[in-house]
Amino acid sequence: MNSASLRTADAPDTLDLGVGGMTCASCVGRVERALRKVPGVRDATVNLATERAHIVVDAAAAAGMDAVLRRAVRNAGYEPRSVAEQDADAAAEQSPWAGFTSVAIGLLLSAPLVLPMFGDLFGRHWMLPAWAQFLLATPVQFILGARFYKAGWHAAKALTGNMDLLVALGTSAGYGLSLWLWWTAAPGHAPHLYFEASAVVVTLVLLGKWLEARAKRQTTAAIRALHALRPEVAHLLVRDGEVDVPIAEVMAGDRLVVRPGERIPVDGLVQEGHTQVDESMLTGEPLPVVREAGGTLTGGSINGDGRIVMQVTAVGGETVLARIIRLVEDAQAAKAPIQRLVDQVSAVFVPAVIAIALVTLAGWLWAGVGLETALIRAVAVLVIACPCALGLATPAAIMAGTGVAAKYGILIKDAEALEVAHRVGTVAFDKTGTLTVGRPRLTAFHAHPESDEPALLSAVAAVQSGSEHPLARAVVAAAQERGLALAQPEGVRAVPGRGTEGEVAGRSYLVGSLRWMQELGVDLGPLAGQAAALQGQGATVSAVAERVTQGLAARALLAFGDEPKPGAREALERLKARGVRCVMISGDNRGAAEAMARRLGLDPAAGEVMAEVLPGDKAAAVAALKVGGKVVAMVGDGVNDAPALAAADVGMAMGNGTDVAMHAAGITLMRGEPRLVAAALDVSHRTVAKIRQNLFWAFAYNVAGIPLAALGYLNPVVAGAAMALSSVSVMTNALLLKRWRAE
Numbered sequence: 001m002n003s004a005s006l007r008t009a010d011a012p013d014t015l016d017l018g019v020g021g022m023t024c025a026s027c028v029g030r031v032e033r034a035l036r037k038v039p040g041v042r043d044a045t046v047n048l049a050t051e052r053a054h055i056v057v058d059a060a061a062a063a064g065m066d067a068v069l070r071r072a073v074r075n076a077g078y079e080p081r082s083v084a085e086q087d088a089d090a091a092a093e094q095s096p097w098a099g100f101t102s103v104a105i106g107l108l109l110s111a112p113l114v115l116p117m118f119g120d121l122f123g124r125h126w127m128l129p130a131w132a133q134f135l136l137a138t139p140v141q142f143i144l145g146a147r148f149y150k151a152g153w154h155a156a157k158a159l160t161g162n163m164d165l166l167v168a169l170g171t172s173a174g175y176g177l178s179l180w181l182w183w184t185a186a187p188g189h190a191p192h193l194y195f196e197a198s199a200v201v202v203t204l205v206l207l208g209k210w211l212e213a214r215a216k217r218q219t220t221a222a223i224r225a226l227h228a229l230r231p232e233v234a235h236l237l238v239r240d241g242e243v244d245v246p247i248a249e250v251m252a253g254d255r256l257v258v259r260p261g262e263r264i265p266v267d268g269l270v271q272e273g274h275t276q277v278d279e280s281m282l283t284g285e286p287l288p289v290v291r292e293a294g295g296t297l298t299g300g301s302i303n304g305d306g307r308i309v310m311q312v313t314a315v316g317g318e319t320v321l322a323r324i325i326r327l328v329e330d331a332q333a334a335k336a337p338i339q340r341l342v343d344q345v346s347a348v349f350v351p352a353v354i355a356i357a358l359v360t361l362a363g364w365l366w367a368g369v370g371l372e373t374a375l376i377r378a379v380a381v382l383v384i385a386c387p388c389a390l391g392l393a394t395p396a397a398i399m400a401g402t403g404v405a406a407k408y409g410i411l412i413k414d415a416e417a418l419e420v421a422h423r424v425g426t427v428a429f430d431k432t433g434t435l436t437v438g439r440p441r442l443t444a445f446h447a448h449p450e451s452d453e454p455a456l457l458s459a460v461a462a463v464q465s466g467s468e469h470p471l472a473r474a475v476v477a478a479a480q481e482r483g484l485a486l487a488q489p490e491g492v493r494a495v496p497g498r499g500t501e502g503e504v505a506g507r508s509y510l511v512g513s514l515r516w517m518q519e520l521g522v523d524l525g526p527l528a529g530q531a532a533a534l535q536g537q538g539a540t541v542s543a544v545a546e547r548v549t550q551g552l553a554a555r556a557l558l559a560f561g562d563e564p565k566p567g568a569r570e571a572l573e574r575l576k577a578r579g580v581r582c583v584m585i586s587g588d589n590r591g592a593a594e595a596m597a598r599r600l601g602l603d604p605a606a607g608e609v610m611a612e613v614l615p616g617d618k619a620a621a622v623a624a625l626k627v628g629g630k631v632v633a634m635v636g637d638g639v640n641d642a643p644a645l646a647a648a649d650v651g652m653a654m655g656n657g658t659d660v661a662m663h664a665a666g667i668t669l670m671r672g673e674p675r676l677v678a679a680a681l682d683v684s685h686r687t688v689a690k691i692r693q694n695l696f697w698a699f700a701y702n703v704a705g706i707p708l709a710a711l712g713y714l715n716p717v718v719a720g721a722a723m724a725l726s727s728v729s730v731m732t733n734a735l736l737l738k739r740w741r742a743e
Contacts, residue, residue, distance in 0.1 A: 018081035020079035023163045025391030114196055161354065166387075171197075175194075207724055211728045237255040263301070277304060298319075346391065379716045380714050392731060399734070410668075410742070411655075417667055420684075430636035438637075445457055460475055462489045515589075540562070541560075541589060585610045585644075588611060622647045631650075651665035652677060
């Protein structure tokens with residue numbers, strides 16, 4: 001059992017537990033009910049496709065919960081397993097024919113029973129004697145089919161039903177009828193027996209489950225591919241040279257050697273050397289990226305042709321790769337909201353089918369067709385009903401969709417985000433770092449005529465030197481380019497959304513937005529005209545004021561320029577082509593924001609620009625876009641975007657942004673590439689379409705098949721084939737998502 005959450009003193013723990021033996025949606029509901037009854041469990045969701053339970057427990061009750069949860073699963077009639085055991089089994093079952101042995105035996109034993117049926121079509125009578133049919137059918141019924149009896153018995157004891165119970169009841173009825181007709185037949189008379197029906201149905205269901213399991217392995221290929229990115233050994237640099245150590249022994253702060261062509265073992269920074277790194281498996285970016293001294297390295301990526309020495313910054317579950325794997329696993333294990341309908345249907349499905357079978361039996365007996373015919377038609381009803389297709393329809397599509405999205409650097413954190421994203425009608429973008437490069441430069445510095453421009457720029461840079469804001473870094477960079485020395489500032493204080501205040505050489509300066517200066521009553525004087533001109537040119541303008549005896553006096557203007565990200569304009573055009581409205585949210589003055597919007601192809605007159613929005617007001621801006629029931633996605637990358645990401649129906653965080661933003665978002669775009677926004681909406685649309693198709697076919701099989709079987713138009717063999725085909729078709733349809741390609 002693995003903990004899959006960050007823990008705090010009062011936060012609940014989340015635990016994962018493998019569950020073996022589930023076959024349909026009814027099994028899922030039964031395991032969930034059993035787990036939720038355990039004291040200390042807040043919630044439990046079970047995924048049929050991944051065969052895992054995700055359990056939320058009280059932190060105080062987490063200790064020792066493992067055994068209690070396992071016992072609850074076992075008492076419900078299923079096999080509790082650790083996630084590590086499941087992963088080991090999955091790794092061992094790489095052969096496409098794994099698990100086919102029982103199916104092959106069933107086919108060999110059933111073939112002699114079925115061949116006479118084909119002989120009758122050509123006037124050949126190859127019917128085997130009753131004793132031979134009995135010897136062939138009995139191992140299939142009670143050895144190969146033992147799994148159905150075992151699971152069906154557990155379900156019956158719990159007063160619930162599942163697919164196994166339907167198969168066990170149906171095939172036992174056909175097998176038992178054959179025994180009764182054989183033993184009660186007159187001497188010398190060869191009655192028509194139904195051993196072939198029970199044997200073939202068991203074999204077909206086993207074949208369907210094998211094909212289903214094979215398809216499941218393909219849907220989890222994305223997870224296995226991510227796990228495969230972890231090398232087994234790292235080259236640790238010690239006093240005497242290099243020592244190969246297992247990756248589990250590497251610690252933060254260690255120095256590792258990475259040779260050309262090897263995978264980067266863990267996250268770190270380049271200390272020595274120069275290389276190019278292939279990060280395509282993590283970000284979807286096909287081109288290698290240059291990494292020099294001080295550059296970041298992500299575990300799992302492939303080193304190019306340079307030998308480098310790196311310093312480890314994160315290991316184990318704290319690496320980027322581990323976080324990506326957790327995100328994908330959590331998304332594949334989660335339930336989409338549409339699954340609630342399936343759960344409600346599955347809760348009454350099996351009892352309803354058994355009731356329909358009993359009504360069918362009674363109705364045909366009343367119609368006078370005889371016990372033999374009435375029982376066979378009731379058996380067909382039991383056999384054709386397929387709750388497993390209902391249970392697989394949604395999770396299979398979600399697993400395939402999230403897996404292929406991860407391949408292109410689109411990490412979907414939960415199934416709800418995946419389902420909601422296809423309905424997005426408006427996408428709001430943060431400007432700096434999302435639509436623009438996020439590295440503004442100081443394009444102009446206009447000092448008051450009475451001020452010493454170099455000394456003033458040096459003082460302003462000193463005040464800004466402790467800030468991580470992009471504009472502050474631009475001021476410091478400009479001062480350093482001019483060779484100005486920066487004094488040590490004192491009493492520096494950041495005013496969120498407005499600017500910075502501090503003292504340099506005994507003089508107090510305020511550096512911030514024009515709005516802040518306006519709020520403070522600063523008179524720009526001769527600088528006012530220059531400020532208006534710079535804004536008209538699309539620059540982001542800030543001002544410098546100094547505290548003097550008379551109050552605050554304007555000392556200088558700073559103008560900043562940024563560049564659109566490559567592909568940002570194309571990304572917005574793609575979204576508009578999908579009928580999606582695009583809006584840019586910026587804290588800049590309106591002139592600068594609108595100038596950048598026009599460069600990006602947005603129309604300020606159409607309300608596609610929201611300017612002068614303070615960081616704390618971004619969530620309110622998103623809420624305003626949602627008025628009228630509109631579904632809104634927010635795309636951002638900074639700490640100040642987190643509330644807006646959480647307020648949106650779908651939050652999308654740029655992977656080159658902060659962890660806070662990624663935590664608040666339902667979708668993370670690993671490359672920080674705006675064009676991935678349209679791709680994320682597209683994969684969501686296609687995944688939801690597959691879910692709906694799967695649910696349609698799953699319901700259609702049952703809605704059409706059960707009445708046909710009840711009316712006598714389907715025999716048990718055809719019904720069994722249809723049942724197996726329904727599960728396989730649902731999985732196959734979901735696997736078509738693997739062909740999706742991001743534009």
